[in-house]
Amino acid sequence: MKTVVVIDDSEEDRYLVKRALRRSEVDAKFVEYDSAFSALGDFTDSHRFRENMGAPPPPALVLLDINMPRLGGFEFLERIQAEGVAAGRCVVVMMFTSSNNPSERARAAEFDCVVDYIVKPITAEKIREIAERAEFRSGAVRDQS
């Protein structure tokens, strides 16, 4: 089973993801964090990571909000990249934001682990579409290991 992780400080936006996931009928475990800080602990500790996200393959999909208090989405990516998490456990990250700002798109594209840039609000169709791609991605990475 795959896992969909959402990291977003907005309770409503996490609800919207959860609901879109349910409606998409994609078979995935749903994990949510209300801040990048709380997620950081789980992402940088391999034991906790396995416990929360399940055994490999790792999370198929992380929906990461860009604009959060204190630790934003980009800072979160820098931190987990510095820890080697993204490369080692092949976290597939989609930036998830209300801003359609070209410079942010470009900044997101610079991270190897970022594969898409989704402008809110999310829909069930979008979840289905990215779940298909995410499955392909995690499968491809598994073959390499």
Place this chain on the structure above:
Amino acid sequence: MTEKVFGYPRSELVGQPIEKMIPPHLHRKHAVYRSSYVNEPIPRSMGQGRALRGLRADGTEFPVEVALQPVTTGDEQFVICSVLDISERRAAEREIREKNAHLVKLNEELTAFAYSASHDLKAPLATIQGLARCIDEDLTDGVYDDVQKNVRRIEALSEKLSRLVEDVLLTARADRVEMVEESFRIDERVRASLERHVLLQEENGVEVDMSRVPPWAVVSQRERFDSVMDNLISNALRYSDPEKQSKALHVEVKRFEEGILLVVRDNGLGVPEDMRERVFQMFERAHPTVTQGSGLGLALVRKHAARLGGHVELSVEDGWTSFRFYVPLSTEPEEQGDP
């Protein structure tokens, strides 16, 4: 004319060396320039590209522009100097430079603002859009469990967005508008601000101590002072620590240099070290769990401080968060009796 510009009566100038009208620290160089001019006397302006200074009778210096015109009568060589006082022009140039620097800064702020607005103003709208779609789906499907909850969420988000827009306008206004100076009682303004937040204070169970706010009348921009008080007090109350048995907010006012120092201290959640500078920027919030804030309050406080010629500082020590707000005053605070 020369008398007027330099402030001497004619009788004190005729027959005197030109150095009398030049600041002493330039005398040596001037002597060299003067002799080299005599060797090659052509009409030209003096010291091109250099800042030339004149010396008035009262000892003050001023910027000048000088044109030189050699005149030969018989076998005698004269030089006519036309001296122009360019103080006003220099002042105008300085003003243009300062205004330009201010505009550059405003423009940078505007860019930062547009960037933040693209997130902070758009985010609630995107969520409202998503929630409205949920309601639509549920109505179509005949599943009504979430409908009312989502309507409430939309209401709350609209309210939040409307407050945010108001705060944005306040922040813009803080920079543009000239506010009037007036005399007001500091203790009364502090008390009024605490009264405006009495609900929040009771809700969060915070003990307030303003015994160290003296009954002083000061002359300043009351509107800015009120806004600063409101923001610091509401922050202190909102970011109180629910885990703490006794929650406290202390307001203190004392003399500091040529003005006053206002201190607002609380034993609440504090500000993490990495956020202590960032909290003063627009749309920055330190605590994910406290969501009522627009992230503009402290940016506004800093703007007010700058417009009043003062500044604001944040420190966190032994579980106490202190905001220190320095305001210079043009007149001494006046001690007032009890009203």
